[in-house]
Amino acid sequence: MDRSVQVETGTLVADAVRAAEIDLGLPCGGQGRCGRCTVIVREGEVQRPPNQRLSGEDRAAGYALACQATIEGDATIYVPPQRIERVLETDKTATEVQVPLSYDALRDQPLRKYVVSVSEPSLDDQTDDWSRLKRELARQHDVQELTAELPVLRRLSGALRDGEWTVTVVVEHDRWEEPEGPPRLVDVLPGDHLESLWGVAIDIGTTTNVVWLVDLLSGQVMAQVADYNGQIARGEDVISRIIYASKGDGLADLQRLVRETLNGLIEQAAEQAGTRPGEIYRAVVAGNSTMTHLFVGLPPASIRLMPFVTTINQIPTLRAHDLGLHLCPDAGVDCLPGIASYVGADITPGVLSSGMCYGDKLSLFIDVGTNGEIVLGDCTWLIACACSAGPAFEGAGVLNGMRATRGAIEEVWIDAHTYEPTLRVIGPEGEAPRGLCGSGLIGLMAELFMAGIVDKGGNVNVALDTPRTREGEHGGEYVVVWADESAAGEDIVLTDVDMDNLMRAKAAIYAGFSVLANSVGLSITDVEQVLIGGAFGQYINIEKAIQIGLLPDAPWESFHYMGNTSVRGAYLALLSRESRQQVVNIASMMTYLELSADNTFFDAFSAALFLPHTDESQFPSVVEQMAERGR
């Protein structure tokens, strides 16, 4: 497909491509770092600044980075198909949700519906529509001092007349942020419509957005939908997005992209549940600090710069129409509070739904993603930190890494004698492998180590008697899939450089555990339970994660997979004022430990840069297994 577009001299190739309405992702946000927006200049004048991602050969072959190169005259440019496949296995994100046994909509919900009969106006009683409605709502349902904003007032006159002076009103009472505040009119519908009351719990992940549509009368989740965050095309991690947001209208662009993703999901969820978005009356939103800043259009620049502060950790409750969210326009949109730039409003609801804030067991909560967030504590105290693990476990920074979509190798077993691997690939039977996702990488690392293919330092032993190990362009490498069995027709390998990135990621997380525990005078071995949150977390194989020293060496039964704790926490906060208040309590009782200001972190990190760890006494079960295998 050929497209022509006219641009000014000096235009970035990326902008020209976008002007031609071709969707080209900029995984690093246009910094020229990731090399994944490569295009081929077939002919014409394109200026290509020097970049380490492009070798002399690449340049000679016409390669250019779209985010760096500029158009200087007529040019023909080939845009290769994107590497990122945009198919999310939403089935994998759906989960069984139990409604809390104690849920009672009448007691717990700030939202209520009432049917009101309003007396028709006459020349003897020309009271305005609004005062008339307020009067009857006070009389018939004892709702006093009702307030309303513009969007619902615009529909009032029509609803009263269409309903022949009987209407159903949606009223928000005793909002958590202003418990003594007056009730607020959210919607007015002609006639009698008490049959439903809808709300949504939203989780804005850097990678994946999730929407749960909830029947607030019963508390049941009636639809669960998920999609990639549309912002991925402008950067894969939060840092890339922050950089993109600071350029031109980047912030508005990112806000629009996530809004479009969410509106699509809301539409889809409403359709599944047989309702319409306009009848959704409240949203509770979880997300890390960068995601919430971008969602509401706050510039996120200071999150990235020393000393890493947000504009605001507790965003005031907004209205759907302020944000262009397709709900009832007056629906409250309640962004949960975070506590720091890198311990945001994904972790606070996570702690809520993990339950660690209720019991007296010393618990370690971890949410592994691009950033690993860690919380330690019990019902009386909580301390949290964030470790910049990097995106290695999400497949970035790894030559054949990819996200957990079709074609991703999600599990690996290696025969310790033949060094031959057995794989499990996401997708239908016989799906050809395309790369390695996070769980596959952890499994592969563990198997390579336990089979003696890589040493404690993470280096591939190329001297082994197998064609699977060899010296490659990036140092030693292990061939996981031969070219003729792979989807792309090229070998899928794990290199020393990949291993190095993965080691740093796992070391950062483990060092986080240690420093956090030590900061309160405890040891990692004191932890009684480990709660693993995050969509990625649930695919981690505990055994393998312990083998590589990513997770502490505790008995398996002390580990609990929590799934997407973030959206689940948002769901709980949507259900009841009390749970919503509990998120505030969690945020205010949680101490944040800034690892970059902690002088023990670097030592802990260096100590963890081995398999499983320089201090093997911390991994007795692994030492035992190694001994069994004669290593």
Place this chain on the structure above:
Amino acid sequence: MDRSVQVETGTLVADAVRAAEIDLGLPCGGQGRCGRCTVIVREGEVQRPPNQRLSGEDRAAGYALACQATIEGDATIYVPPQRIERVLETDKTATEVQVPLSYDALRDQPLRKYVVSVSEPSLDDQTDDWSRLKRELARQHDVQELTAELPVLRRLSGALRDGEWTVTVVVEHDRWEEPEGPPRLVDVLPGDHLESLWGVAIDIGTTTNVVWLVDLLSGQVMAQVADYNGQIARGEDVISRIIYASKGDGLADLQRLVRETLNGLIEQAAEQAGTRPGEIYRAVVAGNSTMTHLFVGLPPASIRLMPFVTTINQIPTLRAHDLGLHLCPDAGVDCLPGIASYVGADITPGVLSSGMCYGDKLSLFIDVGTNGEIVLGDCTWLIACACSAGPAFEGAGVLNGMRATRGAIEEVWIDAHTYEPTLRVIGPEGEAPRGLCGSGLIGLMAELFMAGIVDKGGNVNVALDTPRTREGEHGGEYVVVWADESAAGEDIVLTDVDMDNLMRAKAAIYAGFSVLANSVGLSITDVEQVLIGGAFGQYINIEKAIQIGLLPDAPWESFHYMGNTSVRGAYLALLSRESRQQVVNIASMMTYLELSADNTFFDAFSAALFLPHTDESQFPSVVEQMAERGR
């Protein structure tokens, strides 16, 4: 100038003309009633539904009403230049404004500015920007529990850093509508900017919009600007606009038009005063109920239909960004309360600024425009009504009527012997007359009557020995200006039909006075002072208005011109919380009398359909003057 445009078959000519970007007014809102959107079909297929405004001859000559005729094929249409001249003599609207002697910004203003030094964040104190600002504002200025909305939060991070951690904040305290409510952050500016504090008083008239830019520190009005309401092109009176609003996207169109007019005025006022719109932190808005509904985008349909109720008389305080008003985005926009569909938020501030609510003199307040609004009372009670006078005094419904712009005859004297007139015309010396404005019409009616040219019933005596009176197309008529002296080269006349419309208008208003007084057991002669409000009111010649029986026959010294009481009331409410509360008090103490439900109104109206009145005892001074002149 020729313009071509492609439209679908069946498109209204008016829509086609607008698509060609030619501004064609629809004075009656597109009802086919006023006949003032006439265009000429030069050739082609245009369907013209029968309409009383077009005679057979008109049709034969190619005339069509743009708001009724539809395009059925290729056509060439001539759009004559508009009759309405869009030049407002804003100098005439400017007025001397005294700052109330007692004004004290620190005590009276809800708005305050503070300079705050915020400690710079560090790895040891990563408190978010917002909490940091709140903390220092509480410490340094004892401002507790500050709240903020999204637009100002979006600028917070930049302002703190640009100002190197010193900022000026604008805070709204103790708002009249929520005196116990928390203070609200309106703006944050880098550095120290205590030198100014701006607000605007806005009057949205059906015809004219007025903006006063006020220095809230001193209370002084620093700029007064006015312009025609951009909605005029969609209908000249409120009824036409309501009809227009109910069609397609008419409501959004009308809201946009008035917003554009106001934004233009705000820009102009800011420039005059040497500031910028973004530094204006509060607006108080006066306007009749239809104007306020259209301004905020509430459908006004029910205002026009029996039993004439508004959606809301007291619109909640809005934000400039909600309305697209070019002020500081978080500036509060406070629409004053009205009490009924036809006694709106132009009358309540009018009563405030007239001062009638403070003294114990029995006062009659009138605001004459398309509708005549009348208030009777003193500091202990108030009763109000609205009489549908029709637009005759604004120049509509009168053959040679026009608004008070250049070329309008604003005063007339007639020689009782020769019947020859002497005129005063708006504009520079020697300006050729184009028509008659309201004050000119009142003067002309009075002079014609006192000179014996029209009888008590308002009929022109065509038997008089003068070429000035004659039988015309619309019955008897008096020639005010001969064709060779007029701007258009046609005779300017006043016809029996015009007189009939004018008689109805003045009778409606006078009947309003009587019914209002009688309803509380008083007579119109008990009134101690007559306060004349409205931009038009100030040009009424009291003597002439009494001669025609428009105003009651009270001593001249009891009449007081108040000028634009509406904008002046808005100005007072902008200055102080107390005055703002006073408008609420006025609204709640004022009783509304619905004339259409009053069975004495029709009799009073009929009795007033004479010059000066059937009951001459109510006009002793006029009877005396007539006697002196031997009539």
